[in-house]
Amino acid sequence: MSLWKLAMLIALFNVMTFGNGPVMIPLLQTHLVERSGVLTEDQLLYAFTIARVTPGQANFYVASIGYMLYGIPGAIVATLAIVLPGYIMIPLMHGYEHLRESLWIKGFTKGLTVASVGLILAAVVQIARGTLTQPIAWIILVATLIMTQLFRWNVLVTLASASCLGLLLKWLL
Amino acid sequence: MFSIFLKAGLAFGGGLGILAVLEQELVDQRRAVTREEFLGAYGIGRIVPSGTMTALAIAYGYKFGGLSGTVIALTALSLPVFVLTIALTIAYHYLRNSRVFDLFPITILPAALALIIVAALKLGKDVFRPSRELIVAGVAFALALFFRFNPALILLAGGVVGVFVFQKVKEGNDTAEKDSGK
Numbered sequence: 001m002s003l004w005k006l007a008m009l010i011a012l013f014n015v016m017t018f019g020n021g022p023v024m025i026p027l028l029q030t031h032l033v034e035r036s037g038v039l040t041e042d043q044l045l046y047a048f049t050i051a052r053v054t055p056g057q058a059n060f061y062v063a064s065i066g067y068m069l070y071g072i073p074g075a076i077v078a079t080l081a082i083v084l085p086g087y088i089m090i091p092l093m094h095g096y097e098h099l100r101e102s103l104w105i106k107g108f109t110k111g112l113t114v115a116s117v118g119l120i121l122a123a124v125v126q127i128a129r130g131t132l133t134q135p136i137a138w139i140i141l142v143a144t145l146i147m148t149q150l151f152r153w154n155v156l157v158t159l160a161s162a163s164c165l166g167l168l169l170k171w172l173l
Numbered sequence: 174m175f176s177i178f179l180k181a182g183l184a185f186g187g188g189l190g191i192l193a194v195l196e197q198e199l200v201d202q203r204r205a206v207t208r209e210e211f212l213g214a215y216g217i218g219r220i221v222p223s224g225t226m227t228a229l230a231i232a233y234g235y236k237f238g239g240l241s242g243t244v245i246a247l248t249a250l251s252l253p254v255f256v257l258t259i260a261l262t263i264a265y266h267y268l269r270n271s272r273v274f275d276l277f278p279i280t281i282l283p284a285a286l287a288l289i290i291v292a293a294l295k296l297g298k299d300v301f302r303p304s305r306e307l308i309v310a311g312v313a314f315a316l317a318l319f320f321r322f323n324p325a326l327i328l329l330a331g332g333v334v335g336v337f338v339f340q341k342v343k344e345g346n347d348t349a350e351k352d353s354g355k
Binding site: 012013014015016017018019020021022023025026027030042043045046047048049050051052053054055056057058059060061063064067068072075079082083084085086087088089090092093103104105106107108109110111112113114115116117118119120121122123124125126127128131132133134136137138140141142144145148149155158159162163166167169170 | 182183190191219250276283296312324333334339
């Protein structure tokens with residue numbers, strides 16, 4: 001895959017998902033991991049983890065993917081592919097009342113978001129097949145869900161605790 | 174302006190964290206923008222490719238400084254996340270050749286997978302109860318996983334279905350959001 005093609009793919013996914021970081025995961029998983037094989041599942045997961053522990057925009061993990069494939073130029077190109085389509089904001093600001101009232105757009109974004117929930121979970125199953133090969137990994141997955149959903153811990157604390165738990169289990173078993 | 178957006182770019186918690194900083198700076202402290210206008214811009218930003226916060230940086234960079242203003246606002250907003258992302262990716266390359274890497278499959282990687290599930294849960298609060306949303310999400314799930322359809326096509330199809338199915342539903346939600354916002 002050339003740098004140009006990567007940039008085009010990311011720009012396309014960006015436009016399709018309105019720049020939503022998590023929604024891009026199934027698209028990246030299908031095209032970069034499964035079909036072209038330039039990225040591993042581990043790399044995609046690591047990149048997504050970065051997005052969760054850094055401040056700022058949540059879709060900038062594509063810079064990490066760009067870096068993994070092409071170094072600094074890849075990171076810059078991937079970032080530009082995300083940012084530049086955002087300039088459509090300037091003309092939109094002038095006609096926004098009209099746009100906000102548009103039920104078509106509301107319905108479209110709602111349908112897209114709902115479908116994306118199914119797609120993300122499908123991607124999770126795909127990735128899990130390759131990643132969760134050890135029983136401890138399953139325990140960590142469940143533990144992380146409990147920490148974030150039940151205990152409401154923040155991401156950094158959760159990741160640190162989950163990792164410690166993984167190491168502890170490995171050492172005990 | 175650089176300092177406002179740099180401050181926003183240092184905010185944790187993704188979109189909402191940044192939004193809170195921008196709202197406080199632009200609306201409450203500097204009174205550069207009315208709250209109504211800010212919320213309006215936020216509404217449009219949600220459907221702009223690049224993400225809502227990048228879109229807001231472009232909108233207000235342009236408003237207060239023209240095209241060069243957009244470059245300043247974008248650079249300030251994106252600098253912290255870009256630098257940190259690259260640093261952590263370089264760390265990955267170093268770890269790859271070390272023993273620590275063997276521990277990833279039982280530490281960071283399953284935790285990251287769980288965080289993706291959490292992201293999906295947040296996107297679809299209506300999805301996980303008997304509803305039309307559940308059906309659309311379920312069909313998308315099955316088409317992607319079992320029938321290997323291209324997810325890009327499924328997303329578009331979901332949008333088209335949404336135009337016919339969700340127009341009124343969304344309107345109800347929106348008024349609720351606006352009320353809670355005030």
